[in-house]
Amino acid sequence: MSQESVEKFLGRLITDDNFRRQATASLERAALQAGLIMSAAEITALQRLDLDLLAALADSVDDSVLRS
Numbered sequence: 001m002s003q004e005s006v007e008k009f010l011g012r013l014i015t016d017d018n019f020r021r022q023a024t025a026s027l028e029r030a031a032l033q034a035g036l037i038m039s040a041a042e043i044t045a046l047q048r049l050d051l052d053l054l055a056a057l058a059d060s061v062d063d064s065v066l067r068s
Helices: 003-015 017-025 027-033 040-047 051-060
Strands: none
Touching (some): 003 040, 017 027, 017 051, 027 040
16 A cells, blocks of 8 residues: 555545545546555545545644645
């Protein structure tokens, strides 16, 4: 597994509303468009995430660290 790609992906999910919407439509496509190469096992693990929960987390993050 590429820990760096997974960490970047999770960070983008939390800090980037547009990316989170893309990931909701297709997690794998969002990763590829972001240039994040991940294994099938990583994609499968990430598909288990509760994106609504991450959206709630994103709402609590200070605006200074969010992507505009």
